Amino acid sequence: MMMKKLLAVLLAAMFLVACGNNKPAESKAESEPKTEPEVVTEMGSGNFYLVNESGSTKDKESIEVMVEKDTSLLQIGIETEGIDGSLVSYIYIDGKLATKEQLSDSQASLDLSEDFLKPGDHQVVLKQYPDNDEKADPVTVKVANYKVSEL
Numbered sequence: 001m002m003m004k005k006l007l008a009v010l011l012a013a014m015f016l017v018a019c020g021n022n023k024p025a026e027s028k029a030e031s032e033p034k035t036e037p038e039v040v041t042e043m044g045s046g047n048f049y050l051v052n053e054s055g056s057t058k059d060k061e062s063i064e065v066m067v068e069k070d071t072s073l074l075q076i077g078i079e080t081e082g083i084d085g086s087l088v089s090y091i092y093i094d095g096k097l098a099t100k101e102q103l104s105d106s107q108a109s110l111d112l113s114e115d116f117l118k119p120g121d122h123q124v125v126l127k128q129y130p131d132n133d134e135k136a137d138p139v140t141v142k143v144a145n146y147k148v149s150e151l
Contacts, residue, residue: 041141045140046083050146051076051077074113076110078110080104090134
């Protein structure tokens, strides 16, 4: 009798563990970086470029960022021309807000860490919103790309 109860408890535990494992697998898939960048339509006046030792997105579609495997933080340059300085520029990397900057004809730096340093292609989008209201439709959208490669 004791053996049957123990067997029933073990079977129930195995069932619960098996059913519970589905959720972490789903959340892991959601946290993986997108393989295809979001399709973004540029709008508004001005230009937005990424700059580092490999060059500038002014001259080519993407810059290359070389990192060692254990790199936790790296900076790349941002250059803007003709951006409306009265509005805050929201800068997103792979769809996640990375920073907010007051830019016009400016040079600044962009911190890359964690997911933003994973090997592969990354998309940087500058958006400006009327009255700096992120819920409104953007009035300025600019896109630049970088690719991370491990040394």
